[in-house]
Amino acid sequence: MPKQTVPDIDFNKFVIAELPELFKDKKIKINYEYQRGDIWKRRQQIELINSINKRYSIGVIVLFVNDNEQFEILDGQQRILTIKKYLEDKLELSDTDIIPYNELGVQDKALLNAYCVYYLKLKSHDPETKEEDIVQTFLRLQEGTPLNKAEKINAYRGVFKDAFRRTREEHSIFSYFGTEKRFRFRQLAAELLTIELEGDFKNKIFPSLDQETLIKTIKKYEKSVSAKKLKFFIGNLDFLVSSLNYLLTGFKIREVVSFYLLVSYLRHNRAGNEELKNELAEFAKLFLQKLNSFSIYDIKPPKGITRKEFDDYKAYKQEAKVLTTPESIKARLEILISEFDRLHGIIIKDPERLHDTEQKRALFFRQQGLCGQCRKPLDFKNSTSHHIIAHSKGGQTSNLSNAVLLHEKCHSNLEATLRKSKGQGKLF
Ligand SMILES: [Zn+2]
Structure with missing residues (x-):
């Protein structure tokens, strides 16, 4: 059984004012592979900003430190992206009570900037443990979400x-x-x-x-x-x-x-x-x-x-x-x-790689029992057949005019010569 691996877990926080910097320095990385559930609708986004304004908790974000020392968000992407959107004044706020970020008074802005986002940071301390295992450990622990x-x-x-x-x-x-x-x-x-x-x-x-x-x-x-x-x-x-x-x-x-x-x-x-x-x-x-x-x-x-x-x-x-x-x-x-x-062009290799006994018998008869290379008598049982155009190059096994019967020794000599010259060797 493999040894159980436990990632380092660090509980920490940042304040909202730090968020733009974290994105700018590419410290935070959004990885849509971890996206759970739907992308938030506007209503959910508005609710989140309302919660922050009321100083409610928005839950804990789960981050994972990747090989490039970036924080990838495992859980909480929609929350982080919504806050970012609000800070950039890109959230549609008409028909809500929310004041756009850039129009906030000094004190309200300072308060919002100081809002703490808590996060769990997972990092592998074991070089054997791949990122994937940490991430999947986490994802599997999440209740109510089916395994991908x-x-x-x-x-x-x-x-x-x-x-x-x-x-x-x-x-x-x-x-x-x-x-x-x-x-x-x-x-x-x-x-x-x-x-x-x-x-x-x-x-x-x-x-x-x-x-x-x-x-x-x-x-x-x-x-x-x-x-x-x-x-x-x-x-x-x-x-x-x-x-x-x-x-x-x-x-x-x-x-x-x-x-x-x-x-x-x-x-x-x-x-x-x-x-x-x-x-x-x-x-x-x-x-x-x-x-x-x-x-x-x-x-x-x-x-x-x-x-x-x-x-x-x-x-x-x-x-x-x-x-x-x-x-x-x-x-x-x-x-x-x-x-x-x-x-x-595609020439399909003959599915039959080797000549069968029937074909070899025909070759033996055609060559009058003599080796195609040295012309000395063959012992049928120990003879081998050779494709003149190699099988791998499209030489058909079924086409007997592409075949010759040889002594085993003559055959291996011939193959060696062919390998050396990388082409068709001379027969006869
Ligand atoms: Zn021979």
């Missing part, structure tokens, strides 16, 4: 959970997306891993990414996750980073999911991926450019976009709104694949 998605999946344990948590904490891809959405990141890592483990990239059948499915997946892979699939998953993230790099900073979460799908699909199925990194970077630039060149409400394509492209990209935008259903995931991947294919 990230908190829900956090309550579970197991190998899958560890895998996506570690990925989120250690993989550099998340550093491109800014800090605003960071509570979404663990969820995102869980979604991508679910796609990889439960998705069928050959037939384009994908799991739903709703909460139930994620929790089911956590339970299903509680004991183990295939090391090979995990490696492929991390490989995809590495691929996205090294290929797209700074382009990732412009990605919305849904684009991350889409491009993960595309990369994984191409790495799984496409023949000849040597140039894929550059191709993907080029593709992403164009795709995002076109995608962002019009809104979902536009009826006519903007300049430089054909009707067909307009329809495709609009369909993509529509699907991206749905996000979590298998159909939406598949539809977006289909659109990305067809766009990518238009630009760079």
